[in-house]
Amino acid sequence: MTKKENKNITEDVEFGLDSRYSSNKEKQSEATALMEARLERMKNLSKDQIIRAKLMQLRLKMEDYIQHPVYEKHNYFSEFLKIYIDTLYTKRIHFAHDIDITPIRLSQVINNHREPKDEFLKRLMVHSEKVYENICEFQEETWYQLYFHEKLYSIMARKKEWKPKVAKHVKYSK
Template sequence: MKNRTNNRSYELTDFSKLSNKELAEAFVFPSKTPVTVQEKKEEEDFWIERRKQFANRTPQQQIYDKLLQLKFQLEDYVVSNQYQAVLNFGYFLNEYVNRQEKPDKEFAADIDIKPAVLSQYINNHRRPPEKFVIRLELHSNGMIPALAWFKLLQKDKEHEIMTDTGIRKEESKHIKNKLEFAY
């Protein structure tokens, strides 16, 4: 049986003539050779050593790991198509502060803002200006770029625009000669 595609001829095999074992051997890669006792011991030793290293991280390394995890969580959320109200700018800012194991007041002093202003940003009572987002990037030594924080703010704003029916109702009062289309 032949099949012609793009002026090439391919021979098709009639698989009905083959046994199940022959088919499996032809399409399934053989499993890895059995692990020796020595290999098992080496793997166990590796994981024991790895757990020791993990447990003996310095406090600074632990904070770094937590912030790196937050960065990846923030970046994944920003590029996703879903909006989750709990994952707003205030949430990520609060996580950023908490993962450093610093009081809000100390963090506010680090970035030269008043603690009350920081609280307003965390609780989404106030939208942060550009300079604040730049300070966050500088404070993290570039680990979490300002662009990621801006994208997060943008995602919040997009959701607000899409769901705020009140502003549409208020602004519709200013519209005359609205275009009419049948669709």
């Protein structure tokens, strides 16, 4: 291939990639070969590389939730928090120690028996900054956004319960 031909190809590749397999047979045979090769390569993944991938996944899931919150009865904040801690630590008590809170307080937040205090959220923010520093971009406000999305949902979902009581105390005097 001449240099000019090669240059033309490089200019063209980015505008048109047709990556479809020509037949199901080809697709299947490529899939089998690819899986075998991947399993070999995966054997060489270090623990650190696996943790990095899990943390990237967690970040992407949290971003998705913030952009498109799904209002269900799950407590996503504590679910995400559990994944975060369990990815990084073998025992949750070690995380509690690292952010200087009692293991009981952490357990209460994780199990939705207590709301996270502002100080907890701030420490979690700083902890995440340190963890993600050398892994990928991480928006520092992420945990707060998760928490307040859920708070908002919880308030709006229970509007019928609290609104009549609250309304008794509210008037608009011109």
